Amino acid sequence: MGMWASLDAMWEMSAEKRIFGAVLLFSWTVYLWETFLSRRQLYFNVMPFIKGLRRIYKTTTHVPLELGQIMDSETFEKSRLYQLDKSTFSFWSGLYSEIEGTESLISGDSLGGSVAMLALDQNMSSIPFLISVITQSLVFLLLATLFSALTGLPWSLYNTFVIEEKHGFNQQTLGFFMKDAIKKFIVLVTIYADYIAPLFDKFTPLPEGKLKQEIEVMAKSIDFPLTKVYVV
Structure with missing residues (x-):
């Protein structure tokens, strides 16, 4: 009953609040999914029987058989320690960015x-x-x-x-x-x-329509010299 009551309460929210909740949920879902994929990539490619990215970096102190022909022990150890530090940094910096983005959505x-x-x-x-x-x-x-x-x-x-x-x-x-x-x-x-x-994103002019007209009206109301509106 509690779950259904929560769902009913969500649907009773205004459209703006539902959209806000959906955007917030989508943002965190993408972040968690990308974090999972970054861990999974190394998990399956290097040591498929050891769980966890940091655990791989910490416990894999010898060159795996798959890399034995192309990497010596010294190079592998340097790479292991470097990736251990980078994975820790990447996790905390990514978490900070996501929290900051969430704050942006919440505060408007x-x-x-x-x-x-x-x-x-x-x-x-x-x-x-x-x-x-x-x-x-x-x-x-x-x-x-x-x-x-x-x-x-x-x-x-x-x-x-x-x-x-x-x-x-x-x-x-x-x-x-x-x-x-x-x-x-x-x-x-x-x-x-x-x-x-x-050079990196495609900018196309916003086609004529209600949205463009409303943007132009808003710009005119504050004397903003609007010339072109693009969609990225």
């Missing part, structure tokens, strides 16, 4: 967007050049992107200067790393959307 905005909105709310709209809605939107996006970059920075630093450094793969200095991160951020907020993203 990204954490960075919330911080940006808070900053704009602190009487910043009284500044002359921030009176325009478009300018406020640009500042909002800039602050949100900056916050997202800063929250991801510790993960990148740990991966580069702890894991990669530990296993002898890091060739970067801290100064070079920071300059490279700044360059990436500048590219992201300037030319990425117009010139780089189309």
Whole structure:
């Protein structure tokens, strides 16, 4: 009865809440499925009788027969320890990203967007050049992107200067790393959307119809200079 009561309660929710719940469920399902597949791939390809990815890395201290002809013990041991560290890092960083994404759905905005909105709310709209809605939107996006970059920075630093450094793969200095991160951020907020993203995703103009008309009406209501609308 409890399960059916819960299902009845779900169907009595508004369409918006049902869609929200479905999106949240889908997001976590994809995350858990991809995590399972990443574990399963190694599980079946390397040691099919040992359960668990980390258990494989921890307990498989000798070169498997399948790899004996192409890899010596020293290389295998280095690879094993490296993959053990990378699997741990990948799990925690992936979990953090999924939790952050869930927070974005629950709050209706990204954490960075919330911080940006808070900053704009602190009487910043009284500044002359921030009176325009478009300018406020640009500042909002800039602050949100900056916050997202800063929250991801510790993960990148740990991966580069702890894991990669530990296993002898890091060739970067801290100064070079920071300059490279700044360059990436500048590219992201300037030319990425117009010139780089189309190289990897297909952008097609939104066809004429009710949706496009409503978007145009909304843009006009806030004096936004809308020119083209694309579907990715």
